[in-house]
Amino acid sequence: MVKxxxxxxxxxxxxxxxxxxxxxxxxxxxxxxxxxxxxxxKMNGRGAYLCGRSECWEQALVQQKIGRFERALRGKLTPTDKAKLRAHGEALTAK
Ligand SMILES: [Zn+2]
Structure with missing residues (x-):
């Protein structure tokens, strides 16, 4: 039973x-x-949340939104990080 x-x-x-x-x-x-x-x-660190939709992953990395994303993470995203996140977002589309 789910309470x-x-x-x-x-x-x-x-x-x-x-x-x-x-x-x-x-x-x-x-x-x-x-x-x-x-x-x-459950991983330790500063977290940011995104919907499980590829659009949101794409949107989070655009110039106007990335500041908010980086603030939530308390850190700058390197090009490697961005590539990793973009790849994750693209994999969501495939589902
Ligand atoms: Zn979203």
Missing amino acids: LKHVPERSCVACGTKRAKGDLVRVVHTSQGEVAVDETG
Whole structure:
């Protein structure tokens, strides 16, 4: 039985939609300075949330939105990080 309880909500850094934490994909900026897609939601570091839609991943990396994304992560995204995130976003389309 799933009990109705208060679910923590987060907003997508790209489109701003509020969703239950579990419905968003967490991107984490680890203490090692690496940016990773946190599949488990349990990785340590500063997290930013994105919808599981390729549009949002694409949007988060455009000039107007990237500042917000980087602020949430408390770090700058390197070209390598951006490539990794873009690839992840593209893989979402394939689903
Ligand atoms: Zn979104």
